[in-house]
Amino acid sequence: MNLKQMNIIDMKIEVQNYKDTRSGFGDGLLEAGKRNPKVVGLTADLTGSLKMGDFAKAFPERFFQVGIAEANMVGIAAGLAIGGYVPFTGTFANFSSARVYDQIRMVVAYSNKNVKICASHAGVTLGEDGATHQTLEDVGMMKMLPNMTVLVPCDYNQTKAATIAAAECDGPVYLRFGRPKVANFTPIDEPFIIGKAQMIQEGTDVSIFACGHLVWKAVEALPILKEMGINAELVNIHTIKPLDVEAVLKSVAKTGCVVTAEEHMRNGGLGDSVAQVLALNNPKPLEMVAVNDVFGQSGTPDELLRHYHLDTPDIVDAVRRVVARKDILAASQPQWKPL
Numbered sequence: 236m237n238l239k240q241m242n243i244i245d246m247k248i249e250v251q252n253y254k255d256t257r258s259g260f261g262d263g264l265l266e267a268g269k270r271n272p273k274v275v276g277l278t279a280d281l282t283g284s285l286k287m288g289d290f291a292k293a294f295p296e297r298f299f300q301v302g303i304a305e306a307n308m309v310g311i312a313a314g315l316a317i318g319g320y321v322p323f324t325g326t327f328a329n330f331s332s333a334r335v336y337d338q339i340r341m342v343v344a345y346s347n348k349n350v351k352i353c354a355s356h357a358g359v360t361l362g363e364d365g366a367t368h369q370t371l372e373d374v375g376m377m378k379m380l381p382n383m384t385v386l387v388p389c390d391y392n393q394t395k396a397a398t399i400a401a402a403e404c405d406g407p408v409y410l411r412f413g414r415p416k417v418a419n420f421t422p423i424d425e426p427f428i429i430g431k432a433q434m435i436q437e438g439t440d441v442s443i444f445a446c447g448h449l450v451w452k453a454v455e456a457l458p459i460l461k462e463m464g465i466n467a468e469l470v471n472i473h474t475i476k477p478l479d480v481e482a483v484l485k486s487v488a489k490t491g492c493v494v495t496a497e498e499h500m501r502n503g504g505l506g507d508s509v510a511q512v513l514a515l516n517n518p519k520p521l522e523m524v525a526v527n528d529v530f531g532q533s534g535t536p537d538e539l540l541r542h543y544h545l546d547t548p549d550i551v552d553a554v555r556r557v558v559a560r561k562d563i564l565a566a567s568q569p570q571w572k573p574l
Contacts, residue, residue: 256388262395329368352410355413387474
C-alpha cells in the first residue's frame with residue numbers, strides 16, 4: 236500500500252519527503268536565531284550531529300562549543316539565561332537527560348530558567364549505537380520536573396516549528412527528536428501551539444494518541460484498521476507536558492477506548508500520562524505500544540522497532556485488543572428497562 240499517493244480515509248495525508256527530525260531542529264534554531272538576537276546555541280562536541288552548523292556559521296558570536304562537558308554546558312546555559320539570553324543546549328538525548336539530571340533539576344527547573352534542552356538521537360531508532368545511547372527514560376525524567384515543558388514532535392516540519400515555539404516560550408523546555416530520516420507529512424505551515432494536541436484523523440471506534448516517530452506508524456495503521464471495519468481517531472500528542480487533557484477526554488468520550496504509541500519506556504511516558512488522566516476522569520480500556528521495562532540493543536532502526544513491538548502491525552494489534560475489551564465491557568453492562 237503506497238501511502239505517498241493515497242488518501243488516508245477522508246483526509247489527505249501526503250508524504251512530502253523523508254527527512255530527519257534533527258535537521259528540523261537545526262533549521263528551526265537558525266530561524267529562531269534570525270528572529271531573536273538573544274537566542275544562543277551550545278553543544279557538547281556534537282555540532283554536526285545536532286545540525287547546529289548553520290546557526291554557528293550565521294551567528295558565530297552566539298554559538299559555544301563546550302566540548303564533552305554536558306554538565307558544564309547546562310550551567311553555562313543557566314548563566315546565559317540569567318543574563319537575558321535564550322540558550323539552546325544540544326547533545327544526544329541520553330546525555331541531555333540522564334547524565335545531567337541533577338544540573339537540570341537544580342539550576343534550570345528549580346529556578347524556572349529560560350533554558351531549552353534539545354535532545355537528539357532519542358529512542359531505539361538511534362540504531363546501531365546500542366543500549367548505552369538509546370535513551371528510553373528521558374520523557375519520564377523530564378516531565379516529573381516542575382516548570383518543565385516536554386515536546387516530542389513527529390517529523391521535520393513539526394520539529395522545526397517546535398524549535399521556534401520553544402524559543403518563544405518563557406521557561407525550561409525539553410525538546411526530543413531523532414536521527415533517522417522519517418516521513419515528513421505534517422503541513423509546512425501548521426502552527427505549533429505548545430500544549431494543544433493535533434488532530435490527524437477523526438474517528439469513532441478508538442482513540443490513538445501517539446508522539447514522535449510513532450505518529451507516522453499510527454498513520455500507516457489507519458487504512459489497515461479501516462479495512463477491518465475500525466474507524467480510528469488519531470491524535471498527535473506532540474506536547475507531553477503540559478498534556479492537552481481536554482483533547483484526550485473529548486476524544487475518549489466519543490470512542491470509549493484508547494491506544495497510546497511512543498518510542499519510550501511504558502513507565503513514565505505518554506501512555507503513563509494518558510492513563511492518569513483516564514483514571515482520574517473517565518476510566519476506559521487502554522493499551523500501550525511502548526518499550527516494556529527493558530534496555531535497547533544494537534540494530535537498525537527498523538529492526539529495533541519490530542523487535543520492541545513499536546511498528547505499525549503492533550499498533551493494529553493493540554487497537555484490536557482494546558476494541559475487543561470495549562465490546563466485552565459493553566456486553567457485560569446490565570441493560571436496565573423501565574418497570
